[in-house]
Amino acid sequence: MNTRQMRYGPLPVERVDVAVIGGGVVGAAVARALSAYELSVALVEARADVGDGTSKANTAILHTGFDAKPGTLESRLVRRGYELLGDYATTTGIPVERTGAVLVAWTEEELAALPGLAAKAAENGYERCEIVDAEEVYRQVPALAPGALGGLTVPDESIICPWTTTLAFATEALSRGTYLLFNTRVEGVEPPSGTAGDAADTVLRTSRGTLRAGWVVNAAGLGSDVIDGLFGHTRFTVTPRRGELFVFDKLARPLVNRIVLPVPSSRGKGVLVSPTIYGNVMLGPTAEDRDDRTDTSTSEHGFGFLLEKGRKLMPALLEEEVTASYAGLRAATEHGDYQVFLDAGQRYLVLGGIRSTGLTSAMAVAEHALGLLGEAGLRLDAKATLPDPPRMPNIGEAFPRPYQRADLIAEDPAYGTAVCFCERVTEGEIRDALASPIPPADIDGLRRRTRALMGRCQGFFCGAEVEGRLRAGVARENREYREHGEHGETEQTGEAQ
């Protein structure tokens, strides 16, 4: 039980050196990076969990950055982030599959665009793209609909688990002493009124009380322009871009062994077909500008569009059942690049306009952010020792899962007791998630940590059982909170772990 991440009640801390607003993949990466230094850090998140906004609903691709706009910050940070996250995934056990990708050209116009794309990839520092003929495209993706004219391969494009990534960053940040302030919505900001002492602090008025911070990093994703506005800036506007996706049954997985990307063309943006790290196949996303920053509903026209695209791309895919459909909102802005600005006077950094590439670039964004903060005067003294990075549970299909591991089951029969049958999630994994440093707050949180209820039956068999276990776990957590509260303790674990 770690009271640095209490979900309810008054804030466990009054002042921190750095407050990071937004517990998405970027905010979690920044908090993790900051907490390697002698700084008190708080990750301030409006929702009850990390990665519960835009970060949970993206296309889950580890991008090489081959198609970024050359010369942009995004291009540079995606390239760098690809390497950093790839290594970090190996260290912490974040599921990654090096599937590779192929862009498929269906028209002469698209075919003609391929050399330009290869040149652009080279400009972005990625040299391994190769133009291939139709025969090679069909060799790589036999289930593709007829009519492909050629393609461009991107052998290093990969798939990754976005949920484990965010959770790993936050878990490590927590183990390094970061406060995870959930259910804490920033409602008002008083920028520093002076340059020394309390006057140099920013006061954040939140739904759980006041937090003072020496420095503030805005990684609020869809809300980053609003927070930026609270600091008095009008630099960019986030227009939520809704992307709807279908996730097809695992039985479809043999159809798609690599990411199949559209060629950007005058026909507009196409959709991709991609294997998922959990053994499914994904089709999407749509792209539709919205006003409502909370509306993640799916739509009839979105479904219609996906079905039409799917039929053209890979008819065999539509023979399989749809296991899940969801919609994510991308934090798109009117600008073609990430919106990163440091205001040294305000001791304030905004990391805005970070679109779906943010999953790949997050660690590089954090590295970049620390550089900017350091230059602006934030003192960065490395901690003498740091806890080991966390080892995350494997919820991907690339490596053996607990139900397959005779060694684990022999040590603990709970890993041999399947609870969620479709996804083969065991009692042991659910128990572990409920007892983990950042336990799930709700059924979605449990799903993101274990895959429970993610499968084709959607709860027909195990929904009641899984929900019962979650309730028991959450009730236990709340009881512990209350007991801690009664004893007046505010923290107990930290750097010494």
Add this chain to the structure above:
Amino acid sequence: MSGTNGVAPDVTTESPDVAVVGAGPSGLTAARELAASGLDVLVLDREWEAGGIPRHSDHTGYGLRDLHRVMNGPAYARLLAERAVEAGARVRTSAMVTGWAGERSLDVTTPEGRIRVDARAVVLATGARERPRTARLVPGDRPPGVMNTGQLQNLVHLHHREVGTRAVIVGAELVSWSAALTLREAGCRTVLMTTEHPHAESYAAFSVPGRAVLRVPVATRTRVTRIIGHYAVEAVEVEDLATGARRTVPCDTVIFTGDWIPDHELARAAGLDIDPGSKGPLVDNALRTSRPGVFAVGNLVHPVDTADIAALDGHHVARHVRDYLAGVLPQGPGIPLRVEAPFTWVSPGLVRPGAGKPPRERILLWSAEQRLVARVEVTQDGRRIARRTLPWPVSPGRVFRVPSSLLSGADPHGGPITIALA
């Protein structure tokens, strides 16, 4: 995979005569009959107790055709499990078959470890489930409170938990009324039932405990077009298919019923021939699949018929499994059975001359539409071999049964047989 010290951890191997996958009515009945004839039978079920779906279907109507009595679901489930064990079958629960290790060899995860089951014959009895909201492509918000009947009955009957107070039930077939009963028991009012068909299919059939008690409004020719409510269900949007008019119906619970799909993962993983209509493994009159020694029974091959009919598949398959083990099961090609609309599937999908009659001497069909007069026509190679008007209607949402004697005029060396409505 290697163990902690680099040595492959022990995987226990079991070698029963017959492995039965699934301890529902069909699997348990097959196990009982096979064990009673002296075979070593191992039943594997992933749930913590045997019995299958009837375990949480706490209403009466079970056991009529197989046990010649009427009992409620949980009692029926217990009795079938007891009888299988009494006959000598080993029933292993919390045992999840995760894949195939060979033609008739299964990988199993249990709390006691990973097991390999090398059987001489395998009976797949994995049943069926209702398509969830996602597979039906119903858009909108994704709040909790949207579920299938299976989850509802699990919640209420096995976990004794509350559901909401106002429910909309999608579907108006047998299982939908079962859901309505469960909701009533949980103190939740069904404010609307919707069906895309012009009739509430099983209204008349659901005489026990009777329509008078439930008094549920049914909107026919109606489909649910959207779920509304970010954190909890607030309403559903429904469309009148005749006029295209839409309205919202306030509710806090949505139950998606029926629209069955077999739990066919193992059948697909084995590469068995799959019936394109039912999506279950293609079986013949002896309930054998396309892989020698692998049989399939129950709602896996006819999603779905009642539990007693599934159980009688288990009874039927036992003899053929014994014949297979004795090496006397007749071989030879089968004649494909096909259907024309409004039928969507037929089971069995193959008739193998010499393999005897199908279970209960019935051919089972599923229809997308209602026909009050069922004039059945059977043709082969352009020749009509039977035509008969059956005294029961064709209704969507329930199996339509045709006497197998209608196929007796088929040419054993002829082409596919087609069943249609004249």
